[in-house]
Amino acid sequence: xxKRDVNGVGMLYDLLRSRWLQALLKIYECLQQYxxxxxxxxxxxxxxLNREVVELLREAPQSGExxxxxxxxxxxxxxxATIKRHEITGDITVARVxxxxxxxxxxxxxxxxxxxxxxxxxxxxxxxxxxxNILALSQGTIMFKLIPISVRPVSNQTTLxxxxxxxxxxxxxPAIPCADAxxxxxxxxxxxxxxxxxxxxxxxxKVSDLSACAGLIPSNHLLKRKQREFWWSQPFQxxxxxxxxxxxxxxxxxxxxxxxxxxxxxxxxxxxxxRLCRRKSQTNQHSCHARCPSSCYSxxxxxxxxxxxxxxxxxxxxxxxxLVGPAGVGVNELRRRLIASNPREFSSAIxxxxxxxxxxxxxxxxxxxxxxxxxxxxxxxxxxxxxGEYKGYLYGTSIDAVRTVLDEGKICVIDLEPQGxxxxxxxxxxxxxxxxxxxSISCMRQxxxxxxxxxxYYVNMKFKEEDLQEMEDSxxxxxxxxxxxxxxxxxxxxxxxxxxxxxSAVHRAQDEPQWVPAIWICSNTQP
Ligand SMILES: Nc1ncnc2c1ncn2[C@@H]1O[C@H](COP(=O)(O)OP(=O)(O)OP(=O)(O)O)[C@@H](O)[C@H]1O
Numbered sequence: 001x002x003k004r005d006v007n008g009v010g011m012l013y014d015l016l017r018s019r020w021l022q023a024l025l026k027i028y029e030c031l032q033q034y035x036x037x038x039x040x041x042x043x044x045x046x047x048x049l050n051r052e053v054v055e056l057l058r059e060a061p062q063s064g065e066x067x068x069x070x071x072x073x074x075x076x077x078x079x080x081a082t083i084k085r086h087e088i089t090g091d092i093t094v095a096r097v098x099x100x101x102x103x104x105x106x107x108x109x110x111x112x113x114x115x116x117x118x119x120x121x122x123x124x125x126x127x128x129x130x131x132x133n134i135l136a137l138s139q140g141t142i143m144f145k146l147i148p149i150s151v152r153p154v155s156n157q158t159t160l161x162x163x164x165x166x167x168x169x170x171x172x173x174p175a176i177p178c179a180d181a182x183x184x185x186x187x188x189x190x191x192x193x194x195x196x197x198x199x200x201x202x203x204x205x206k207v208s209d210l211s212a213c214a215g216l217i218p219s220n221h222l223l224k225r226k227q228r229e230f231w232w233s234q235p236f237q238x239x240x241x242x243x244x245x246x247x248x249x250x251x252x253x254x255x256x257x258x259x260x261x262x263x264x265x266x267x268x269x270x271x272x273x274x275r276l277c278r279r280k281s282q283t284n285q286h287s288c289h290a291r292c293p294s295s296c297y298s299x300x301x302x303x304x305x306x307x308x309x310x311x312x313x314x315x316x317x318x319x320x321x322x323l324v325g326p327a328g329v330g331v332n333e334l335r336r337r338l339i340a341s342n343p344r345e346f347s348s349a350i351x352x353x354x355x356x357x358x359x360x361x362x363x364x365x366x367x368x369x370x371x372x373x374x375x376x377x378x379x380x381x382x383x384x385x386x387x388g389e390y391k392g393y394l395y396g397t398s399i400d401a402v403r404t405v406l407d408e409g410k411i412c413v414i415d416l417e418p419q420g421x422x423x424x425x426x427x428x429x430x431x432x433x434x435x436x437x438x439x440s441i442s443c444m445r446q447x448x449x450x451x452x453x454x455x456x457y458y459v460n461m462k463f464k465e466e467d468l469q470e471m472e473d474s475x476x477x478x479x480x481x482x483x484x485x486x487x488x489x490x491x492x493x494x495x496x497x498x499x500x501x502x503x504s505a506v507h508r509a510q511d512e513p514q515w516v517p518a519i520w521i522c523s524n525t526q527p
Contacts, residue, residue: 023053080213081109082178083128091115092123092131098181099194099203100213111197112149119143160193161207162304163515165484166227168217173226176216177201183215187484190307190515191217207515223303305484306518310430312510317406319509320429321413322421323502324482325436326474328453328467330492331415334436337499338413338506346506347410349401352378355393368401386420402429411506418482425485427520432509434502435479435486438471439493447493487514 015021080101081094092115094103103109115123118134119142135142170182183204185191194214195203200222203214218226312319325331339346353367354375363369370378375394378384387396397414405412406429416424424431438444445468453461479486488505492498508514 027053080104082181082216083115083131084177085128090125092126092128095177096195096198096201096203096216098214098216100205104213109144109146110149110152112152114147114149115144116147117143117145160196161307161309161515162191162193163307163484163517164189164191164303165305166223166303168223170216173218175226176218178216181216183217185217188486191304193217193304218303220302220304227303307515308518308521309513310516310521311513312430318409318411320402320406320424320431321411321506321509322424322431322433323413323415323436324418324421324433324478324486325415325492326438326471326478328451328463328471329436329438329475330451330495330498331436333495334490334492334499334502335413335415337495338502341499341503345411346413347405347408349397349405349412349414351395351397351401352384352387353393353395355391355395367395368398382423385414385424386417399429411510413506418478418485421482421485425517430516430520432487432506432514433485434488434490434505435483436498437479437489437491438468438475439491441465441468441472443493444468444471447495 080098080103082096082098083092084095085092094109094111094113094115096111097103097109115131117123118131121134123131123134164185164187167186168182169184170176170179171184173179173182176182183191183206185206190207191204192207192210193202193204196219198219200219201216202219204217205212205214217223323331323335335348339348350364351367352370352375354370354372355367357363357367357369361367372394375387375396378398379387379396383399384396385399385402387394389395397416402412402414421431421433439447444463448463448468451463453463453467487509490498490501490505
């Protein structure tokens with residue numbers, strides 16, 4: 001091995017002699033001994049090992065992660081449990097044991113146990129912070145004298161999965177019992193709730209990291225209260241409905257015809273007036289407010305949404321695919337390409353309108369032409385996913401039109417203003433929502449050189465700098481307000497790549513298990 005001239009041997013020799021590898025092997029050996037032993041033996045050996053690792057990390061390059069690891073290893077606080085002081089008796093008791101944490105794995109500590117001494121120091125009459133200080137100053141082995149709770153609560157908790165409908169940052173929450181034990185999460189993330197014993201603080205893990213120990217999250221009731229307080233403390237905004245002054249119009253055809261293997265295939269649902277109408281509704285905050293009072297503050301209604309894993313049965317109808325994105329990002333371009341790639345598999349829903357049918361049009365091809373009265377009846381009976389007015393006529397996408405496509409065994413792909421998502425999220429349609437996100441402005445400057453906008457007034461207009469900026473701002477607002485509903489986010493940078501990602505996301509939605517609201521599966525009642 002010592003022959004440095006042999007290729008690679010020198011490197012191997014240095015590697016095997018390195019202190020970090022030796023420490024790693026030592027840790028591995030210890031962990032092997034602990035495996036299967038319950039309670040986990042917290043021995044002097046473990047403390048010695050801890051000290052060695054701290055020493056070793058001192059020599060390592062000081063990255064943020066290393067510093068954090070050293071801080072954790074050096075602080076001998078009551079890991080994996082929180083304590084509280086009884087208001088009347090003044091007793092210091094274990095408030096909760098964190099699932100999967102050190103205290104839980106030791107099997108020695110239970111919620112309700114009374115703390116009498118820490119390292120020989122009586123804790124009677126002390127505040128919890130003072131007890132934590134004693135712990136922080138302790139070196140080596142920490143000895144607790146406890147009076148165990150007389151009746152240990154039998155846990156009959158069932159694990160619950162929820163989708164977070166709001167963001168939560170424990171370090172910014174002064175009310176959390178122990179910020180270090182908090183679990184930060186972002187809206188849309190799926191959480192596994194493992195303990196709901198406390199009315200205010202639940203314990204949860206992220207499904208993306210189930211091996212981690214649980215953290216504290218505010219209970220449903222508490223988070224709702226926090227959101228309400230936060231909302232009232234904000235300056236008035238006519239709700240964050242998205243405002244856009246851009247009017248993008250399809251720059252190619254009024255009716256879409258695509259050649260597939262030499263065939264001419266008509267594709268409905270891309271008409272200029274329909275799209276202008278939708279854009280117009282974006283600029284009109286009041287019409288949106290009137291249409292979606294509940295969805296705008298939906299997060300206030302339910303901070304967590306119970307979810308279950310759902311896999312569509314091949315015999316079931318396909319899930320509705322909804323694309324959302326800021327005006328001009330390429331939602332229609334991507335949708336059109338997807339449908340054109342296989343019109344027998346994918347289809348759009350034919351919109352309804354109150355405008356007069358033109359001589360070359362066919363009822364049920366470009367639009368369903370209906371009277372104003374019929375249209376309004378559809379709106380009142382909640383049969384419209386979204387609708388709006390353009391040049392005095394009503395345009396909209398109905399649930400019936402979507403149902404027709406799904407009944408044909410096809411995958412229905414529609415684009416929707418995000419305010420319409422709540423209406424579409426039903427047990428029947430089980431929509432899979434894909435957010436089309438713009439790439440950075442500098443990238444779009446390159447990729448959108450040949451892209452064209454047609455506004456109400458100008459045809460074939462190039463993207464201006466402010467259009468790109470507005471697209472980015474609008475996307476941020478959409479994510480901030482509706483991000484919790486997005487099943488998938490696709491950045492539309494390179495058109496071919498984004499198209500390929502869309503195709504595979506659409507197939508995943510139909511063929512692979514996904515998290516969906518429990519109410520879609522567990523109940524026969526709508527939604
Ligand atoms: N990744 C891309 N690279 C280059 N050009 C693109 C890309 N995506 C879309 N475009 C072009 O950008 C323009 C606007 O796209 P599109 O009409 O699909 O926008 P949209 O999001 O549907 O807007 P609206 O909802 O207002 O109709 C079109 O000319 C389209 O071909």
